[in-house]
Amino acid sequence: MANYFNTLPLREQLEQLGKCRFMDSSEFADGVDALKGKKMVVIGCGAQGLNQGLNLRDSGLDVSYALRPEAIAQKRQSWKNATENGFVVGTYEDLIPTADVVLNLTPDKQHTPVVKAVMPLMKQGACLSYSHGFNIVEEGMQIREDLTVIMVAPKCPGSEVRAEYVRGFGVPTLIAVHEDNDPKGEGLALAKAYAVGTGGHKAGVLMSSFIAEVKSDLMGEQTILCGMLQTGSILCFDKMVEEGIDAGYASKLIQFGWETITEALKYGGVTNMLDRLSNPAKIKAFDLSEELKVIMRPLYNKHQDDIIDGTFSRVMMEDWANDDKNLLGWRAETAETNFEKTPAGDVEISEQEFFDNGILMVAMVKAGVELAFETMTAAGIIAESAYYESLHETPLIANTIARKKLYEMNATISDTAEYGCYLYNHACLPLLGDFMKDIKTDVIGKGLSVEDNGVDNARLIEVNEALRSHPVEAIGSVLRGHMADMKKIV
Amino acid sequence: MDKTTRLGSIQLEKATVNFDDRFTLSEIDWTIEQNQHWVITGTNGSGKSALAAVLAGVGDIENGTISNLPTKVGLVSFEAQAELIAKELKKDDADIMDVIAIGTPVEEMIFDHCQDPELAKTLVDKFGLTPLLDRAFRKLSTGETRKVMLIRALSSKPDLLILDEPFDGLDVDTLAMLQAHLASIIDTTPMVLVLNRFDEMPDFITHIAYVDHGRLALTVDKNDENAFNELYQLLHLKTTDLSVPEADPANTLPALDPSQPLVKLNQATIKYGETVIVDKLDWTIEKGQHWQLSGPNGSGKTGVLSLITGDHPQCYVNDIFVFGFQRGNGESIWQIKQFIGYVSTALQWEYRVSTSCRNVIISGFYDSIGMYTKSSDKQKKIADQWLTLLGMNDRADQPFNKLSYGDQRLLLIARAMVKHPPLLILDEPCLGLDDMNRQLVLALIEKICQGSETTVLYVNHHTEDRINGIENYLGLKKN
Numbered sequence: 001m002a003n004y005f006n007t008l009p010l011r012e013q014l015e016q017l018g019k020c021r022f023m024d025s026s027e028f029a030d031g032v033d034a035l036k037g038k039k040m041v042v043i044g045c046g047a048q049g050l051n052q053g054l055n056l057r058d059s060g061l062d063v064s065y066a067l068r069p070e071a072i073a074q075k076r077q078s079w080k081n082a083t084e085n086g087f088v089v090g091t092y093e094d095l096i097p098t099a100d101v102v103l104n105l106t107p108d109k110q111h112t113p114v115v116k117a118v119m120p121l122m123k124q125g126a127c128l129s130y131s132h133g134f135n136i137v138e139e140g141m142q143i144r145e146d147l148t149v150i151m152v153a154p155k156c157p158g159s160e161v162r163a164e165y166v167r168g169f170g171v172p173t174l175i176a177v178h179e180d181n182d183p184k185g186e187g188l189a190l191a192k193a194y195a196v197g198t199g200g201h202k203a204g205v206l207m208s209s210f211i212a213e214v215k216s217d218l219m220g221e222q223t224i225l226c227g228m229l230q231t232g233s234i235l236c237f238d239k240m241v242e243e244g245i246d247a248g249y250a251s252k253l254i255q256f257g258w259e260t261i262t263e264a265l266k267y268g269g270v271t272n273m274l275d276r277l278s279n280p281a282k283i284k285a286f287d288l289s290e291e292l293k294v295i296m297r298p299l300y301n302k303h304q305d306d307i308i309d310g311t312f313s314r315v316m317m318e319d320w321a322n323d324d325k326n327l328l329g330w331r332a333e334t335a336e337t338n339f340e341k342t343p344a345g346d347v348e349i350s351e352q353e354f355f356d357n358g359i360l361m362v363a364m365v366k367a368g369v370e371l372a373f374e375t376m377t378a379a380g381i382i383a384e385s386a387y388y389e390s391l392h393e394t395p396l397i398a399n400t401i402a403r404k405k406l407y408e409m410n411a412t413i414s415d416t417a418e419y420g421c422y423l424y425n426h427a428c429l430p431l432l433g434d435f436m437k438d439i440k441t442d443v444i445g446k447g448l449s450v451e452d453n454g455v456d457n458a459r460l461i462e463v464n465e466a467l468r469s470h471p472v473e474a475i476g477s478v479l480r481g482h483m484a485d486m487k488k489i490v
Numbered sequence: 491m492d493k494t495t496r497l498g499s500i501q502l503e504k505a506t507v508n509f510d511d512r513f514t515l516s517e518i519d520w521t522i523e524q525n526q527h528w529v530i531t532g533t534n535g536s537g538k539s540a541l542a543a544v545l546a547g548v549g550d551i552e553n554g555t556i557s558n559l560p561t562k563v564g565l566v567s568f569e570a571q572a573e574l575i576a577k578e579l580k581k582d583d584a585d586i587m588d589v590i591a592i593g594t595p596v597e598e599m600i601f602d603h604c605q606d607p608e609l610a611k612t613l614v615d616k617f618g619l620t621p622l623l624d625r626a627f628r629k630l631s632t633g634e635t636r637k638v639m640l641i642r643a644l645s646s647k648p649d650l651l652i653l654d655e656p657f658d659g660l661d662v663d664t665l666a667m668l669q670a671h672l673a674s675i676i677d678t679t680p681m682v683l684v685l686n687r688f689d690e691m692p693d694f695i696t697h698i699a700y701v702d703h704g705r706l707a708l709t710v711d712k713n714d715e716n717a718f719n720e721l722y723q724l725l726h727l728k729t730t731d732l733s734v735p736e737a738d739p740a741n742t743l744p745a746l747d748p749s750q751p752l753v754k755l756n757q758a759t760i761k762y763g764e765t766v767i768v769d770k771l772d773w774t775i776e777k778g779q780h781w782q783l784s785g786p787n788g789s790g791k792t793g794v795l796s797l798i799t800g801d802h803p804q805c806y807v808n809d810i811f812v813f814g815f816q817r818g819n820g821e822s823i824w825q826i827k828q829f830i831g832y833v834s835t836a837l838q839w840e841y842r843v844s845t846s847c848r849n850v851i852i853s854g855f856y857d858s859i860g861m862y863t864k865s866s867d868k869q870k871k872i873a874d875q876w877l878t879l880l881g882m883n884d885r886a887d888q889p890f891n892k893l894s895y896g897d898q899r900l901l902l903i904a905r906a907m908v909k910h911p912p913l914l915i916l917d918e919p920c921l922g923l924d925d926m927n928r929q930l931v932l933a934l935i936e937k938i939c940q941g942s943e944t945t946v947l948y949v950n951h952h953t954e955d956r957i958n959g960i961e962n963y964l965g966l967k968k969n
Contacts, residue, residue: 036820054803060822084762085803166801167840168824168858202862 001112001140003310005211019176019209020382022479027192028201032059034186034193038100041066043092043114045078047158048131049105052198054085055165059197064088066095066102066118096121101190103129108416109320111135119144125183127190132217133210134416136178138313149181150191151210154200155388157396161198170199172388172479174206174213204482206384216381218307220389222420223300223375224368225397226413229258230334230406230421231428232364235436237339240445247338248345250445253354255344255405257361258398260354266395269476270366271467276355277362279455281448286463288363288443293371295435299427300375303420308379316419327415330422334406353447360444369394373472383475391472392479499523500545500650504554507544512892515540517554518706520699527681529691531721532701533924534896539567541701542652542684560650564643567654567684568895568922571639575839578628593626600641610645616667617641618788632835633659633787640668651675654684658921659835661786661951686896686924734937735875737910738868741855743828746814751776752829752913752945753798756809760793760802766969767793773964777912780939780946780959785966791949792834794966795915798947800826813912827857831906831944834917838895838902847893847901848873848886854905876904880930895922903931910943917949932957 005013035056040063042053049065057063065082069091072079082089096102096118106114112135115128122128127148135141136149143149154161156171164171173195177187188207195205233254240250264273274282306312319326334340355362369391376386400409410418442448467473500522507515515537522528522545532538543549544556546563578593596619604610614620617637622630627638636659643651657665669692672681676694685691691698700708700721710717746752753775760768768790775781785791796802797810800823810817813829831854841850843860851873852865877883880900890898899922906914916935920928938944939959948960 032822057806058800058823060820060825062820080763086805086807167843167860168853168856169860169862 001142003313004137004140005215005308006310007140013211014380016209016211017215017380018382019207019212020385021207022384023201023205023207025201028196028205030189030193032061032193032197034189035061035101035197038062039064039098040101040103041095041099042103042105043067043118044104044106044110045081046105046107048154048161049078049103049158050081050085051158051162052103052105052131052154053082053087054162055199056194056197057087058165059199061197064090064095066090066092066099068092092118092121097123099123099126101127101129101194103131105131108132108134108414112139112141115141115143119147122147127187128181129190129194130210132414133176133178133214134218134313136210137214138310139317143178143181145181146183147181148184148187148190149178150187150194151176151178151213152191152194152198152200153213154198155392164203165199168202170202172204172206172392172482173198173200174208174385174388175200176208176210176213178210204479206388208382208385212381212385215307215379216376216385216389218312218416218420219304219376219379219381220372220386220393221413221417222312222424223303224365224372224390225393226409226417226421227424227428228364228368229394229397229401230409231425231432232361233258233339233401233406234337234425234429235432236358236360236364236444237337237342239436239439240441241338243441243445245441245445246345246347247342249347249349251339251342252344252347252349253358253445254339254361256349256402257354257358258365259395259402260351261358261362262365262395262398264355265365265369265391267480269391269473269480270369270470271473273362274366274467276352277359278356278448278453279460280450280453281356281359283455283459283463284443284448285359285363285366286467288360289367289370291435292363292367292432295431296367296371296428297375299424299431300371302427303424304375304379312420312423316416319419320415324415327419327422330426331407331410331418334410337406340405340407356447357445359442359448360439363443365394370470370472377471383471384479387472387475387479391476498558500559501557502544502554503556505544505551505556506553507540507549507556508552509540509543509549513537513540513704513894514552515544515549515704515706518544520706520709522680522682524680526696527676527694528683528697528699529695530682530684530699530701531686531688531924532707534900534922534927535894536701537704538684538699538701539569539654539894540704541699541706542567542654542682543569545650545652545682560648562647562649564646564648564651565654566636566639566643566652566656569654571635572839572895574639575628575635576842593628595624596627596630596638597623599627599638600645604642604645605647606645610641613641613644613671616671617664622788631788631792633661636660637664637787644671648679651679651681652684653681655686655922656683657685657687657690659787659918659951664787686922686928734907734934734941735872735879737908738855738866738872740866740868741909743912744814746777746829746912748777750814751811752813754811755794755797756811758794758797758808758810760790760797760804768797768966769969771966775913775945775947777945778942779962780957781948781962781964782957782960783947783949783964783966784951786968789966789968791966792836792917795834795917795947795949798913799830799832799915824857829912830857831909831911831914832917833899833902833906833915833919835921836917838898841898841902842891844889844891846887847882847890848877850890850901851876851904851908854908872908873904876908880904896924896927899923900927900931903934907934907938910938910941912943912945913947914938914944915947915949918951919948920950 040061042049042065045065053063065087067078125146130151131153133151153174154171161171175191175195195201237250237254241247261273264276372390373386377383400412502518502520505518530538530541546565600610673694696712698710710721751774755771755773758771783791797805806818812826815821841859845860849861852869853861855869877886903919919931936958939946
């Protein structure tokens with residue numbers, strides 16, 4: 001199978017990358033009608049599979065689950081998930097031939113064998129749906145010509161997809177139609193109905209393309225989301241310990257700091273995150289982030305370039321074929337870092353203290369979010385996509401670090417994300433070596449020691465202006481406007 | 491060990507204590523002697539839970555002094571329970587890609603860090619939790635999580651036991667058992683109980699503290715009969731004329747066929763693996779036929795209700811007819827929910843959004859948690875009428891999640907009633923309410939029962955909370 005994106009002419013590549021439109025709620029007036037009475041069969045019953053299925057059924061749709069015979073025979077967790085919730089469960093052979101829509105909600109790595117197994121069983125003219133386009137775009141999976149291929153990708157973890165639906169709301173969702181596989185021209189209608197069925201239309205739907213989704217999703221997860229947080233955790237921890245700060249305190253400041261500062265990001269963007277600092281600290285964080293952006297920009301460019309031309313997925317799939325040697329080796333190394341091995345100390349850190357004593361962390365998040373956003377949009381990805389794949393998802397990943405540090409983060413993100421995180425971390429640690437030499441505890445661990453909070457007026461105005469006029473802030477305030485009454489991460 | 495060495499008298503002198511800027515207790519003068527057992531009482535939002543929490547070291551002391559606080563406190567409260575549940579739920583919130591969190595098993599919640607495993611084991615047995623030990627904590631019912639909290643506190647060998655509404659939500663047998671257990675430890679364990687219901691005050695209580703608007707308004711020795719009676723009067727609802735605000739005329743529902751029942755469950759069954767929670771229940775609710783549902787903790791009351799509301803996933807494998815829909819034929823849950831007003835403790839746990847009090851009431855028109863659409867002026871006006879009725883009109887724009895537990899409950903009851911639904915489901919609505927507000931809510935329910943539009947389904951443990959107008963009873967047994 002060849003990389004699908006690389007088979008397209010440049011004109012087509014650019015058009016697909018630039019495809020992204022925030023849809024108007026009036027476009028969902030038909031509700032779930034296009035799927036009414038159709039048989040939807042979900043493959044995979046993990047968090048996405050189960051929770052999307054629960055929502056679709058509660059929206060009046062006919063949902064059942066196809067599992068592998070061994071999952072059924074051994075009554076594995078996926079079988080329990082589906083049966084305890086009152087769903088019909090059967091083998092591929094039982095259910096796929098009757099399906100009007102097959103929802104492939106298995107992990108990326110299983111897509112090729114799963115799709116190869118179900119495709120011959122699918123009935124003429126049915127629809128195959130994905131929640132991530134890696135298989136189509138990077139692996140070049142060829143789908144039977146009579147089948148319609150769509151993508152519906154909720155931009156949140158499965159549990160959140162369900163929780164928001166139950167509250168009468170939904171999560172932001174990206175939909176796409178694979179134009180090579182839309183023989184009856186019904187792909188968009190099906191994708192829209194599916195997004196309504198999961199509640200996504202209430203939180204905002206982006207009409208995108210398989211290509212734009214894959215190229216932006218990969219970029220976000222390996223740079224700002226996982227790579228920057230992992231690299232930042234290790235650098236900040238080692239620096240604090242080197243400067244004599246209690247290791248337990250340092251560990252706690254980082255483990256829970258990312259979550260606390262990105263909660264501010266979630267509510268009010270980079271601007272609000274920086275506004276949580278005192279004026280002198282804000283200016284300091286701003287200056288640090290400008291410096292970081294200059295140092296790291298070539299790395300972000302390289303990640304984006306490798307993603308665009310397919311180098312990234314080729315190298316990763318080589319590692320898949322080599323029994324994940326690189327990935328597993330690195331995973332073991334992560335478990336051995338001092339940050340990972342030092343438990344969070346039994347000390348009280350107030351919400352504000354995470355900002356005041358974590359100025360460098362704030363600067364790293366700002367630099368990472370802005371760089372990822374800038375690099376994506378420079379590669380032709382539209383601002384809406386770039387926002388969701390950078391800023392929007394950062395608090396979600398930070399939350400996994402708060403739970404059980406880096407190992408937990410790497411264990412719960414997809415294999416694809418973890419491989420990207422590995423590449424980023426490998427390159428970024430040495431890249432920031434010189435920068436870290438000048439870092440002291442005033443920006444990580446202890447906070448600024450200033451006589452008073454006085455700052456120069458002109459400089460403050462300059463910094464505020466630069467923060468507020470960044471393009472990620474403009475699109476962010478529009479998209480957050482669709483997420484009223486956001487739930488607090490308690 | 492001699493008590494006097496373990497705990498001297500706790501002393502608060504002109505203490506002003508701040509709670510995250512959301513509440514302040516002012517100038518508290520209070521002494522708790524080592525051989526006293528106290529009840530703290532007061533209206534919802536008065537600060538009684540806050541005063542109890544101070545004894546557990548919560549809050550920032552802004553003025554005055556607090557001395558001789560016990561080092562080891564056993565604390566059970568709705569806030570602590572909510573916190574524990576939120577902590578468990580958070581584990582679930584965080585699964586980023588494709589992992590379903592199972593949650594901490596009950597056994598681990600109870601026996602990890604337990605000071606007296608023997609006692610804990612006995613209590614687990616007495617509370618009937620033995621079969622639930624390997625169940626995930628967050629899968630428990632509200633009553634069951636409460637029992638876990640109680641066992642943790644009782645078996646922690648505390649210097650002071652603080653129980654904030656310990657009896658709410660317990661069935662009759664469990665309540666008697668707990669009261670007997672408390673009575674058996676009075677010589678070794680000083681206690682402070684926060685209680686809304688005077689009639690639940692155990693005999694061993696020696697003193698009562700009455701809190702009003704963040705101040706300790708009165709302390710009463712129980713042997714002083716006159717003072718005690720005065721306090722009782724103070725807490726009773728003044729008789730007022732209640733009128734229920736009207737519904738929104740713009741909010742019209744599809745017409746129901748009057749010849750069909752509202753709800754018909756046929757051989758309804760809920761089971762998890764081999765464990766059967768509800769077994770072949772037949773139940774028909776006709777329009778205008780008000781019902782009271784009762785049964786011990788874990789008998790499946792909430793399960794049955796959620797089959798009706800559509801919140802239980804197994805409603806799709808049961809024979810259920812609701813509001814003209816035979817379930818599982820392409821109807822959406824929102825088509826069902828539009829006919830229902832609903833309040834329960836679980837709803838309150840889930841209602842954690844930063845939204846205003848007014849919006850919480852208006853969200854009842856949309857069956858949503860939080861508001862995602864623009865409301866009409868008429869709806870705002872109706873919400874304000876409800877706020878006035880509850881005596882909360884000055885809080886219309888305050889954030890809901892900063893209110894006390896009881897005030898939140900009152901708002902959620904208004905939210906359930908606001909659209910005058912064909913079916914109003916009140917799952918232990920008075921949990922956490924003080925005497926005054928409980929009377930208010932019961933009076934409101936009676937009023938609604940008298941009208942012809944709404945059929946009421948009422949769940950309660952307390953037999954004295956009978957409502958005039960409810961004449962049908964369904965008792966569930968534990969399987």
